[in-house]
Amino acid sequence: MTIALEATSLTKTYGSVRALDDFSLSIPAGGVFGVLGPNGAGKSTLFRIALGLVRPTSGSARLFGAPAGDMTALRKVGAMIETPRYPPYLTARDTLTMLALESGAKSPDIGGWLERVGLGGASDRPTNGFSVGMKQRLGLAAAFFTRPELVILDEPTSGMDPAGIQEIRALIVDLARREGVTVILASHQLDEVKRVCDRVAILSRGKIAAEGAVDALTASHVRLRLLASPVDQILAVLGDKGEADGPDAVLADIPRAEAPALIKALVNAGVEITEARWREADLEGVYLRTLEQTPQDQTGAA
Known part of the structure; x- marks a missing residue:
């Protein structure tokens, strides 16, 4: 079995704040894996360490078996961590063109991906006039257009209306099921997670509070x-x-x-x-009950 992302005894502290606490998790390639947890649970910290953006205090993270930050592994990965920001004077098309040049992507279908995320009509507009939802859509296009094997998405539908959330949900499912892309999704939209994820991990205070298939977790409650x-x-x-x-x-x-x-x-x-x-409990019920049963004696970070 190929492991897309693996964390082993991962700890990250910021002063007295322990964002990840001896954290271990193994996410296999294939399908959509949800990472849930309240603000401060350690989700974004996990992603930043895996992408080589932040160094852990101790422990390790690997992407496709390679150490975090390895360029060969990173070329297989697309990511959108929190709300993306772009040079305000560039259009959506220019932004993806710039990113393609930086990444070395060959013949990316920029126009096709802008259409696919719902920005076809705004391709040549400067991004400084984009709403939060439009910037999220552009971030998704930037994560997907190089056709990576793994995509890490942190709150991908933030700022979108219900119709936009449904569109992006369908896109994520299509990428995973038809094109074989592994998607790791962090979201506070539990209904969204239930509809698209095969498995989930619930984080609390930098630790794993629960993990498993969505159906199995709900059946166990x-x-x-x-x-x-x-x-x-x-x-x-x-x-x-x-x-x-x-x-x-x-x-x-x-x-x-x-x-x-x-x-x-x-x-x-x-x-x-x-x-x-x-x-049977719904995913929201499992999530809330899991957090209620988790000791709250630490201080967490994002």
Whole structure:
């Protein structure tokens, strides 16, 4: 299996701030991998180290088996880290032409990529008049147009309207599934991540809090929903394993094997149960529950 990005015991400190804390992660080539976490979790720091823009305090990062910053490996990579900035006097087409010359790209389809990211009508306009969303689109074209094997995207749809988010989502899926590009995507748009990512890692305070296939993570947080009354009596039985879900329902955080005994005990106690069914968590629920369960005794950075 080819590993696109690998971090081993990676630590990065800025003074007293520990942005990454003995962090290890292996992202295989192929598909779309999501990197999630609140501001300060260490996502951008991980990407900057992998691209050779920042040196780690200890540990190592590798791209396609080569040390971070290796030029041969970097030629296989496209990236957009945070909001891109360009010389304001250059047009979108001139910007990509300049980047093509710097990267040594041969015969890049600049016009085609500007069309593909939705900037065909703005190709010859100076970038100083671009909105944040338009600059994001140009950044995506800059990341993709050299046809890299790996693309790292940090909040790629920031500043875009819902229609623009949908367009870029479709582009990312198309690149990964039809053209074989590996995409590493960091985003706060959890619905976007769920729709495009095969696997995700949730970061908290510079560490991995959870990792796995999206379907497996959501399935692992399944809870039993009881439509029943009185709710207070059910909550008293469940204790910290129960949570009200509206005025006449409770979510029980129990293993499947314990469900029959629980239902029997509640019925014997006089609880009227109308419905009992298992509910899988959505990605947002998994994300929030994971962060709640992670110790918050450190200080993180971006």
